[in-house]
Amino acid sequence: MSTHQGRERLVVVGGDAAGMSAASQARRQKGPGELEIVAFERGHFTSFSACGIPYWVGGAVPERDDLIARTPEEHRARGIDLRLRTEVTEIDVAGQRVRARDVDSGAESWTSYDKLVIATGARPVRPELPGADAPGVHGVQTLDDGQALIDTLARAKGRRAVVVGAGYIGVEMAEALIDRGFEVTVVNRGEQPMSTLDPDMGRLVHRAMEGLGITMVNDAEVTKILTGEGGRVRAVATQHAEYPADVVVLGIGVRPETGLARAAGLPLGAHGGLLTDLAMRVRGHGNIWAGGDCVEVLNLVSGQEQYVPLGTHANKHGQVIGTNAGGGHATFPGVVGTAVSKVCDLEIARTGLREKDAHRVGLTFEAVTIESTSRAGYYPGASPMTVKMLAERRTGRLLGVQIVGREGAAKRVDIAAVALTARLTVEQMTALDLGYAPPFSPVWDPVLVAARKAARKVPGN
Template identity: 75%
Template sequence: MGERVVIIGADATGMAAASQARRLKSAAELDIVVFERGHFTSYSACGIPYWVGGEVGGPDELIARTAAEHRARDIDLRLRTEVSEIDVAGQRVRARDLESGQDYWTEFDKLVIATGATPIRPALPGADAARMHGVQTLDDGQALIETLRATEGRQAVVVGAGYIGVEMAEALIHRGFQVTMVNRGAEPMSTLDPDMGVLIRKAMQGMGIQVIGNAEVTAFRTDVRGQVTAVVTAEAEYPADVVVLGLGVRPATDLARAAGLPLGAYGGLLTDLAMRVRGHENIWAGGDCVEVLDMVSGSLRHIPLGTHANKHGQIIGSGVGGDYATFPGVVGTAVSKVCDLEVARTGLRERDARAAGLQYVSVTVESTSRSGYYPGAAPMTVKMLAERRSGRLLGVQIVGREGAGKRIDIAAVALTARMTVEQMVALDLGYAPPFSPVWDPVQVAARKAVGAIRRQT
């Protein structure tokens, strides 16, 4: 038997790593053991809000590759098995079979940590009440759906207004619930600047969602059965038959911390370009449990997205399998949907640019997704940040209807290439009236940014 690689976590990073390593080495050369505490593997967590809202079936429709398919490739996948300890010096992990309760040790030559992230649950009175849900895994989604089916009342409160919170609020509307969203920020989606977030709030209000901003949750009321009945803020109390927490996630690195592995400011594991844990030649980590380089600001960030997780897995699998690949970093691209409104962003917000000590110009333009005379042309708002003297693109935010969201990819490529807004104006983008005005909205914003820079130099 060859070397043994142990992988903790069987979603995007873990199973991408296992699959890539198996492509490179046979079972005789590499023994791959994967531990997963849940019931599912290789699934799309991004699809959970659409499953909850009834737009897609699940969970089977959200699974890219089943446990049986992985096992057929000589991958020893152990579901419902939770790793409780990493012994770095002894090169072994302790795992518990959650069905039998049996504990046992497994030795490794190489270790991959793909433990993901966990929903943030506030340390407030009543925070552990029944009918309160964080949503990160398929098991979480299944538990929420079961609660929604069993709940007689129709009042739902979403706490937090990030991507998950906004998407879950829409899903609950589709489920026939009356939804209140409570957010400590002034506007939803703090990944956008507030002047763009207001567009999201108006769209949500148009769906019938009550959006409460500048509201700090102080407690959760419960009944004698320990079930949540209300969300309490300093100013008001909101009745709740079910509560969904949309406060974001934190890296699931308790195991790594206990093992003495290096963590960053956000609590994520620190790795090199090949996704090796710093200071450990035989340990890799990737996905939502690591911090990554922001190529625009030059700082480390925690950005939990499936796109990164899958890439990390491919890179780790190459390293484990004896090949070589690297992950250079991210520019912070994300896209989402609220009813028929598409929301996208990449690069830095204004507060990010200030925190990085950058001098910048900020411009906002209103345009349309198609030529104005073409049927179906819809309004679009584009905000762009550029460095004041150099003209280097720093960030873009887009809010609009159909055809708006994926335009962010133009900006993502430009950021990666460290292009200036003047260079963006000269890009040879595709044009036809059904797809774009003569000047694409992103280029209109770039043109305006060029003018703003010239006026300030």
């Protein structure tokens, strides 16, 4: 063990959810006299909710600071040497040190480590298109990005917005722009919005988005972003049409930010994310951990590595890493792929495998879709809900669930997430003792209605 004034040094690269959760948990394990913790963050903020940015942009969350879970000052008060506006530019694995550059002054220095945490997050996909970097074109990943977009919206001379991409960020930003009073067009290369759903469920989202006044353009590849006066964005062009725009938001998704790790020779997976073991240690490196949006995780249903950039996982990774780096023992077993979203009053949820995921891993399955309601049909406010369920044909094991509906739809997916984790069959699910009263559910909850239908289709039931 190398020491720094008699202490081990833990260096954390990245100051958001995974990185600062790891630093905070390691500090709970060991005091400043035993463990020195140095954290580098290239931006202005730490421990913020990137998931909340669309709601801040749309005005549902009034202030930027509402999205900050813990300030730099709070971290420093806990004995963490947090260095903002400082970007790590190189990891020297053999020498156990990192090179960091002060973003404002350009000054560079090396810092040695005994233990290293890589939590570099993700970067928005920016298409290599003419005009993609023009003023008025925005990616949304950090609080700085969110502020820049809000400033552009306030200055915009017109009220036309184009969102490129119709995944979670795309649909959430479409809602934010509608709430800001913009006319919104969503240009999507896929067959339907929300490629995390099967196309038949995505079609329900498409229909609902158009009902909210959003213009949906599917099967459309953006070819260039056109600029006008002062080089500012004026339109988005596809193969067949142009869509006027005073502001463009890129909602194409994110990729793991693993350039540093790649240059250091650390192992990356098929999706470009770092590969770790159950303790979140980088494979083959006993003193380096990684977590958050820069890693790949095990999907417990398919048995394959997957890239799932979500704040829920990042915080859990940080807890596991901090416990282990602080001398304890913890593991992160994997995920089942649960995610929820909303666009205005439409709720969208999924967990487990889609049809194409099940085909890809060689599973044979039955798929069923049912229509139900959020409450007892006679109770005021009952709204329609569509549930799709996949079950393995041979065993009846639940493989995946997708839900689209109004109030009360999205969080029902948690029933399925627990069932997937427990590897329940659809037959076993039909006996689940779920809460019932007319204001909350029909006598048979929609998820259980789907499970009953799936159980009838699986051989042997």
